[in-house]
Amino acid sequence: MQDLTLVMAQLDPLVGDIAGNTAAAIEAVREAKLEHDADVVVFSELYLTGYPPEDLLLREAMEPRLAEALTEMAQKIAKFAPQTLVVMGYPGLRDGQRYNLAGVLLGGEWRGEYAKQALPNYQVFDEDRYFEPGTQPLVIEHAGARLGILICEDLWDGAPVRQSAQAGADILVTLNASPFHLDKPAERERLFATRAREVSRPVVYVNAIGGQDELVFDGGSLVLDAQGEVAVRAPFWLAGLMPVRFVAADGDWRPEPGEREALPESEENLYCALVTGLRDYVNKSGFKGVVMGLSGGIDSALSLAIAVDALGADRVHAVMMPYHYTAEISRADAAEQAQLLGVGYEVMPIAPMVEAFAATLADSFSGLGADTTEENLQSRVRGVLLMAISNKKGLMVQTTGNKSEMAVGYATLYGDMVGGYNALKDVYKTWVYRLARWRNTQSAAIPERVITRPPSAELAPDQQDSDSLPGYDVLDAILERYIEGDMSAEAIIAAGYDRDDVYKVVKLVDRNEYKRRQAPVGVRVTLRGFGRDRRYPIVNGWQPGN
Amino acid sequence: MQDLTLVMAQLDPLVGDIAGNTAAAIEAVREAKLEHDADVVVFSELYLTGYPPEDLLLREAMEPRLAEALTEMAQKIAKFAPQTLVVMGYPGLRDGQRYNLAGVLLGGEWRGEYAKQALPNYQVFDEDRYFEPGTQPLVIEHAGARLGILICEDLWDGAPVRQSAQAGADILVTLNASPFHLDKPAERERLFATRAREVSRPVVYVNAIGGQDELVFDGGSLVLDAQGEVAVRAPFWLAGLMPVRFVAADGDWRPEPGEREALPESEENLYCALVTGLRDYVNKSGFKGVVMGLSGGIDSALSLAIAVDALGADRVHAVMMPYHYTAEISRADAAEQAQLLGVGYEVMPIAPMVEAFAATLADSFSGLGADTTEENLQSRVRGVLLMAISNKKGLMVQTTGNKSEMAVGYATLYGDMVGGYNALKDVYKTWVYRLARWRNTQSAAIPERVITRPPSAELAPDQQDSDSLPGYDVLDAILERYIEGDMSAEAIIAAGYDRDDVYKVVKLVDRNEYKRRQAPVGVRVTLRGFGRDRRYPIVNGWQPGN
Known part of the structure; x- marks a missing residue:
């Protein structure tokens, strides 16, 4: 033989x-x-x-x-x-x-x-x-x-x-x-x-x-x-x-x-992909570690767990940057998670910078009402703080926006989108929840309340994501059909979704290509990530419909 | 017949x-x-x-x-x-x-x-x-x-x-x-x-x-x-x-x-390309106009002329954002050009925001000396101001960094790199001068002193570009060989360039891919623009040499 x-x-x-x-x-x-x-x-x-x-x-x-x-x-x-x-x-x-x-x-x-x-x-x-x-x-x-x-x-x-x-x-x-x-x-x-x-x-x-x-x-x-x-x-x-x-x-x-x-289960396998992508990006690029904003919300909470699993707690630094709209439970949950995972943690209130910007812009904006400009300003002040820490300490800023948000542009360019790498970039919000729950079955990593409370960007009083977007199960179902499936708006409606929701979502996806083009890279885990996978024009006269 | x-x-x-x-x-x-x-x-x-x-x-x-x-x-x-x-x-x-x-x-x-x-x-x-x-x-x-x-x-x-x-x-x-x-x-x-x-x-x-x-x-x-x-x-x-x-x-x-x-002359043809690219991006995207930082330097001065030629003066708004390191002649030249071209013009000193950030970061940075972090901070405060004006008034931020700067990363991510479109993105600095001079032969558009003074980012006392980079003739010659020509460092040295200059430049180009990946799009005018033309990994172990 x-x-x-x-x-x-x-x-x-x-x-x-x-x-x-x-x-x-x-x-x-x-x-x-x-x-x-x-x-x-x-x-x-x-x-x-x-x-x-x-x-x-x-x-x-x-x-x-x-x-x-x-x-x-x-x-x-x-x-x-x-x-x-x-x-x-x-x-x-x-x-x-x-x-x-x-x-x-x-x-x-x-x-x-x-x-x-x-x-x-x-x-x-x-x-x-x-x-x-x-x-x-x-x-x-x-x-x-x-x-x-x-x-x-x-x-x-x-x-x-x-x-x-x-x-x-x-x-x-x-x-x-x-x-x-x-x-x-x-x-x-x-x-x-x-x-x-x-x-x-x-x-x-x-x-x-x-x-x-x-x-x-x-x-x-x-x-x-x-x-x-x-x-x-x-x-x-x-x-x-x-x-x-x-x-x-x-x-x-x-x-x-x-x-x-x-063969690994889906949640475990996906989680490992995110850990591997982040770890290799940080290590192969020679960064000492990562710094990230910790808001008390689920995206940054899951991102923090991934960073700790990828790099070890001593290479991860979290910053809570509260403003008037930051709920008390957000501060408490962020602090609790930082302590739970043993990462470096700082609190930097952003009011002094926000007020300085508002005062400088007051003349130019006189007579114009408040709008998303003021929300973006909060987000951008946070971005500037994280980048300053990054520059000074050689830590890469880890970005935390998920695929659902990247799809509809529910993110601030040069604000929460700053950073070198985004582990959640190709992870729909419904999967963010699945992964957070799965991660907690391995060991406690994310405070339970972060998973169960309604999601909010906390950029305006009593704001909830559901104020301006359909619920995430509906949103993600529409997005998957549009992004991964290349289905038309009418075909998605025919599959059982609300006409207004579908047209709103589809328009937002097309209109926000310019934001995604300037977004950090992140781990691709679907058949159509927002990267080399999906090549769309920014200037684009395509209209939703049949 | x-x-x-x-x-x-x-x-x-x-x-x-x-x-x-x-x-x-x-x-x-x-x-x-x-x-x-x-x-x-x-x-x-x-x-x-x-x-x-x-x-x-x-x-x-x-x-x-x-x-x-x-x-x-x-x-x-x-x-x-x-x-x-x-x-x-x-x-x-x-x-x-x-x-x-x-x-x-x-x-x-x-x-x-x-x-x-x-x-x-x-x-x-x-x-x-x-x-x-x-x-x-x-x-x-x-x-x-x-x-x-x-x-x-x-x-x-x-x-x-x-x-x-x-x-x-x-x-x-x-x-x-x-x-x-x-x-x-x-x-x-x-x-x-x-x-x-x-x-x-x-x-x-x-x-x-x-x-x-x-x-x-x-x-x-x-x-x-x-x-x-x-x-x-x-x-x-x-x-x-x-x-x-x-x-x-x-x-x-x-x-x-x-x-x-x-057949048009090179300068005229290139200038028309930049005007067309900017105009169509702004108009086809439905922006009311553009807002841009006017620093008193040549890049923003040429960009302002292009914007006015593309859109008309009434759709162009310029903002001078001085700090301690801004020379008096920079303020004077910016104001002069804004008046010459008839664009909207505001002055917004950035010291209050820079000081608020510095105070907030003081604890975290205690014991660490000043470095480029403080320079980037100035640039990012300017970026946040421009974006706020953009959000509030529906004007697109026009970015002004040239190809030489984009190549070596002589630009601040989320700072002077913010914006929707960059007319100069694929224009080497030596060509920025040629275009500025050509544009002034058509009609006065750029104050002469802007063209003749030594270039400076004005982010530190008495700073000049030549402090950290070779002169632009040498820099551009090396860049063209490396970017358009795909030549190795040793081949560029053999063509007559200084070894230290070449290695420095080539390393900077490779190391700054991450910045370019998040840069706004801009008009491609060479055979190798920084866009779909040039597809390089960010994580990259390639070393300069033969």
């Missing part, structure tokens, strides 16, 4: 840091050899540059740096693992065309390169901007097994899978950088099982881990057998090496069942 | 406003018929949706709206111009695939559709995200001439031009939405002349006009004869109908020489 040990390197490369990623790859192969006596080590898609490298691909210096990295890998790995086959993802110019490649290294020599055939150019993906599609399969024989190399979208597309099987692959080995969205793990497994059964071959799926700007990669690398059953499932949200042993009888390669991490 | 009158409809559609664009198109055909007895009227690329419609293309309601527009055009135009051939640009789903189309209407019937073959997916273009490429030529015979229909990139690519000629076209008729960048008009004519000569056919180039978010379309529609000589050149930066008469001898169609607008 033949056997082969394949190690999936589920790692977190830093975009652009080719030298650092190369060094980490060499160490991973060393560990795979030492710990698992690996015959094969497989990395994720575009591992050497990180994913997505975007326009870094266009830089003159990209090719020489990659060439140097490939040479270094070949020389160093040959010394300690000359019999280990390494499958590595990187981009490259070949005959003047740029490809998304998987290179195969053995015994100090690069033996072949596979060029990704199916290039995604939808949702968050822009691969046609950079790459030409490959046309040929690559099947490499090693330790008696023929490995068919594929990259990410090839597996979703299907045609390259069948091509590889026809070219003689025993095992399909795929390199991936598959961004997370809610419920994607289960969706992936259904699809990969279909592919495995279509060609009666085992499938190896190696995914990246970690956050990169608005994207998070969830790991959960997989091995499925030829019947589509999961043999090995690597942890989600954790970098590491995961071995799988394949055995062959009569040339039929079968993965031995190994560790199978459970 | 045969003849044919073709009218180029160089118009300014509003993105998303299909009903409005359709109505304007019908009126344009009516006028073309009445004024010029047009045999053919040609519109620009994707005229019915405006260009670029971006993800509006993905909306469910797009297809029914387009179908309605095409029906309306057919019915209405048949009544007053049944013999006029109309060539119209629009997108469409055909057999489940979306194409960038040019439809041909005659006598109330759509007679054919051409699908764009060459889809640009680089720089600012994302056409692969939306469209499948066509494969077939379309040649339509009308009034004895065979018109070969092509769309924009087809003409740049060349292969569809040859295909159309082989399919029997006498005249190549191209629909375009060709975004402006500096020196593009001359570049276009060289290329189109080459194409005309390659196939010995006249070329008709119809371009759009007007601003759409960061893009501006400059018009300058053209007709070249089969030898590549320009027969007709429509005005730049002006919407209108431009007729051209073709005559045929022995089946050889020749455009009769007509109006030939001169």
Whole structure:
């Protein structure tokens, strides 16, 4: 009986840091050899540059740096693992065309390169901007097994899978950088099982881990057998090496069942995505920690819990900035949560600044009544305070507005929208509540009253969100149909929603594109985040209707 | 002898406003018929949706709206111009695939559709995200001439031009939405002349006009004869109908020489682009006018001139917001320019707000020395004042930072970067000077001392830009090589620049991506603006070097 040990390197490369990623790859192969006596080590898609490298691909210096990295890998790995086959993802110019490649290294020599055939150019993906599609399969024989190399979208597309099987692959080995969205793990497994059964071959799926700007990669690398059953499932949200042993009888390669991490529940999985996105943004950017406004409301309360889980309480600083409209229970709940989580906490009343602005503007505004200008002013004074603390102490301002608010523009530009990163940017308000409740089942993190009281921006006397917006279950249902579903106003009404609500919401979404364009990045967790996913004009004459 | 009158409809559609664009198109055909007895009227690329419609293309309601527009055009135009051939640009789903189309209407019937073959997916273009490429030529015979229909990139690519000629076209008729960048008009004519000569056919180039978010379309529609000589050149930066008469001898169609607008000088052309971009953003968004900070420096002085030229003095409001570091000549020059141009003008000293913030932050900052935090605070107080005026009076804040500053992050997020639109966003500082001098040759608009004094942000005592940056000639030369040229630091040094300067500048550019990501949009006028043109990661481990 033949056997082969394949190690999936589920790692977190830093975009652009080719030298650092190369060094980490060499160490991973060393560990795979030492710990698992690996015959094969497989990395994720575009591992050497990180994913997505975007326009870094266009830089003159990209090719020489990659060439140097490939040479270094070949020389160093040959010394300690000359019999280990390494499958590595990187981009490259070949005959003047740029490809998304998987290179195969053995015994100090690069033996072949596979060029990704199916290039995604939808949702968050822009691969046609950079790459030409490959046309040929690559099947490499090693330790008696023929490995068919594929990259990410090839597996979703299907045609390259069948091509590889026809070219003689025993095992399909795929390199991936598959961004997370809610419920994607289960969706992936259904699809990969279909592919495995279509060609009666085992499938190896190696995914990246970690956050990169608005994207998070969830790991959960997989091995499925030829019947589509999961043999090995690597942890989600954790970098590491995961071995799988394949055995062959009569040339039929079968993965031995190994560790199978459970598929996480939606709330836990989403929460981990938010923690990972925030943590990696802060750490990879080199911030000492975060500072954030704590209002006594649920968005900032959940954001604080996420920040503490991501960075530790000693790297999180909260500021309560009360004004006349701040309820006593808001002050009490903010203080209680800060103490509960053990974060730094300050109270800075904003009245002196608000009054100074009002006095300076009085002449210019004379004869004009109060409106949202005065509400925005409060919010902007808070923004300026947070940014001053950020500048002085090297802490990134964490923004806390949720997707429902970002959608309808229920947020103040340069006010509560200031900051470097927003963990809740793609989380609807109804999900904010679900996550807050789930988080409290793990350990007390958010005072109960913050979850149960009616939401308010507290920018005017006795203000409640429901004064100017439909209830959040209705709002979110309309938003999901409009944003994720691209449905027309009339189609949403036909699905059972109130005409006035729908037209109001749809107009607000379109009108507030200018605000979102200046918003901080945040973790994308749906199929249509407010980022590279959704590209709308600001100047826009589209009217709601049919 | 045969003849044919073709009218180029160089118009300014509003993105998303299909009903409005359709109505304007019908009126344009009516006028073309009445004024010029047009045999053919040609519109620009994707005229019915405006260009670029971006993800509006993905909306469910797009297809029914387009179908309605095409029906309306057919019915209405048949009544007053049944013999006029109309060539119209629009997108469409055909057999489940979306194409960038040019439809041909005659006598109330759509007679054919051409699908764009060459889809640009680089720089600012994302056409692969939306469209499948066509494969077939379309040649339509009308009034004895065979018109070969092509769309924009087809003409740049060349292969569809040859295909159309082989399919029997006498005249190549191209629909375009060709975004402006500096020196593009001359570049276009060289290329189109080459194409005309390659196939010995006249070329008709119809371009759009007007601003759409960061893009501006400059018009300058053209007709070249089969030898590549320009027969007709429509005005730049002006919407209108431009007729051209073709005559045929022995089946050889020749455009009769007509109006030939001169190719504008660089300064004038660039200035017009900035005026057009700002004007269309403000007007198409429905703002009453603009408000802006006037500092006595050259960026705000040039921005004020642009705003007045775009909107008229009565729609422009300037605010001088002095602090301790504001020089007396800054106050005097700002006041002088406001009076010269006749704009609304207020002075709002910022000391009361700056002092209120400092007092509130004193405890938190105790023991920490002064740094850029205090400079940013001044800038942010100014931003809050401008936004308050904007909110209260319905004026858009015009941002004034130039490309050199945006590149190296010499700007304060939520401070001088607040605003809806930035006319100078893609204009290097050295060009700011050139434009200011050119503008003053037209009429006095900027006090001379503003142009000649050394630039300073005036955020600290005796501060000058040159304290922390290389001189602007050197800075801009390095930036152009790094941003437009994608050159490495070492390659720029090899081209003759100081090592320390180059490394400093290159690091600043990379490190300040986060600021640019939250910056307002502005007019793109180079081949690499800070917008959809340049897609860089914020979290980025790329290091300067080779």
